Amino acid sequence: GAGVSQTPSNKVTEKGKYVELRCDPISGHTALYWYRQSLGQGPEFLIYFQGTGAADDSGLPNDRFFAVRPEGSVSTLKIQRTERGDSAVYLCASSLQGVENIQYFGAGTRLSVL
Amino acid sequence: SQQGEEDPQALSIQEGENATMNCSYKTSINNLQWYRQNSGRGLVHLILIRSNEREKHSGRLRVTLDTSKKSSSLLITASRAADTASYFCATDDKYSNYQLIWGAGTKLIIKP
Numbered sequence: 370g371a372g373v374s375q376t377p378s379n380k381v382t383e384k385g386k387y388v389e390l391r392c393d394p395i396s397g398h399t400a401l402y403w404y405r406q407s408l409g410q411g412p413e414f415l416i417y418f419q420g421t422g423a424a425d426d427s428g429l430p431n432d433r434f435f436a437v438r439p440e441g442s443v444s445t446l447k448i449q450r451t452e453r454g455d456s457a458v459y460l461c462a463s464s465l466q467g468v469e470n471i472q473y474f475g476a477g478t479r480l481s482v483l
Numbered sequence: 484s485q486q487g488e489e490d491p492q493a494l495s496i497q498e499g500e501n502a503t504m505n506c507s508y509k510t511s512i513n514n515l516q517w518y519r520q521n522s523g524r525g526l527v528h529l530i531l532i533r534s535n536e537r538e539k540h541s542g543r544l545r546v547t548l549d550t551s552k553k554s555s556s557l558l559i560t561a562s563r564a565a566d567t568a569s570y571f572c573a574t575d576d577k578y579s580n581y582q583l584i585w586g587a588g589t590k591l592i593i594k595p
Contacts, residue, residue: 375525409587410587410588411571411585411586411587411588412571412585413585414582414583414584417582419581460525460526462525462526469531469533470575470580470581470583471528471531472583474525476523477524477525
């Protein structure tokens with residue numbers, strides 16, 4: 370597609386459940402980022418992929434969060450045993466590495482944990 | 484962690500007026516970017532200014548950068564209702580080629 374696609378756009382789940390959020394980056398973009406954004410705040414870095422590997426996962430808040438990008442394109446952010454504090458908008462961005470890191474964002478997935 | 488700090492946090496002006504937002508940061512940078520976020524949408528890149536540039540224009544946007552003060556400003560001239568959005572600055576880290584560090588944003592409201 371022409372832009373970064375994220376699905377679902379909204380996800381409502383119950384505390385303790387498992388969720389998967391999907392990101393389909395711009396074709397040819399080797400760099401992929403996951404961010405979390407709370408209301409009134411800027412994006413909070415979670416994890417960065419260069420190709421298939423997670424080059425920096427230092428932003429993942431705890432071991433309930435995990436992300437994969439098995440073929441260097443689509444990525445999935447997985448959250449186990451969700452907590453109410455995980456409620457936020459999860460943003461995905463991709464970029465052409467080395468081109469001044471201009472990032473292209475998807476519309477985000479709004480996660481609500483009840 | 485957030486490096487950039489935008490001010491004001493919120494700005495409300497009449498259509499046609501100019502809007503100025505400021506961003507301060509803490510570390511050495513290679514470049515600074517401004518992004519816009521409409522409500523419920525992702526962020527959209529607006530403009531990038533390199534550390535060796537002092538001013539840059541793009542349409543109705545004017546960005547300045549003062550590396551001695553570690554600050555930048557974004558000016559939107561002749562504002563329109565469609566400019567209503569949140570605006571974020573993002574800086575890279577001089578020693579990292581992939582991290583962007585984001586501020587908390589300025590919420591701009593253009594009153595018709």
